[in-house]
Amino acid sequence: MPEMIFRVRWPDGTESDCYSPSLVIRDHLQPDMDYSLADFLARAETALTEASARVRARYGFPCSRALGQLRSLRETCGRFAAPEDSRVRVLSFH
Template identity: 50%
Template sequence: MPEMYFLVRWPDGAIQRCYSPSTVIEDFLAPGAVYPLADFVERSRQALGIAGDRVRAKYGFACGSAADQLAQIEATAAGFGSVPEAAVTVEAITRANGQAR
C-alpha cells in the first residue's frame, strides 16, 4: 500500500508529521487547507479508519500505525479543546518516498 505522510501545523504553531498507510488521506485533507480543530480530528478519524480497513482487507490484520496516529492526533487536539477558533493547517502531503502530492 502506498504510505503517505501529512504535515500539520497545530494552533500553537507546532508542526507534526503524521502517517497514513493509504492514499485515502488525500480524499479528506488538502495541502494548504485550514480546518477547524474538530473538523480536522473528524476528517483524520474517517481517513485513518478507512486506511486501517484497507490494510485489514489486504493483509488480514489491523494497521496499528493508523490507530496509533489517530490516538496521537486526538490527544494533541484535546489540549486545544478550550481554545476558541482553534484550527489546524495541513502544510503538505507526501508519499513515503518523499514525493509531494
C-alpha cells in the same frame, strides 16, 4: 500499499508529521487548508479508519500504526482549550 506522510501545523504553531498507510488521506484533507480542530479530527478519523480497514482487507489485520496515529491526533487536539476557535493547517503531503 503506498503510505503517505501529511504535515500539519497546530494552533500553537508547532508542526507534526503524521502517518497514513494509504493515500486515502487525500480524499479527506487538502494541503494549504485550515480546519477547525473538530473538523480536522473528524476527517482524520474517517481517513485513518478507512486506511486501516484497507490494510485489514489486504493483509488480514488492521494497521496499528494508523490507529496509533489517530490516538496521537486525538491527544494533541485535546490539548487546546478553545477547540471551536482553534485551527489546524494541513501543510503538505509527502
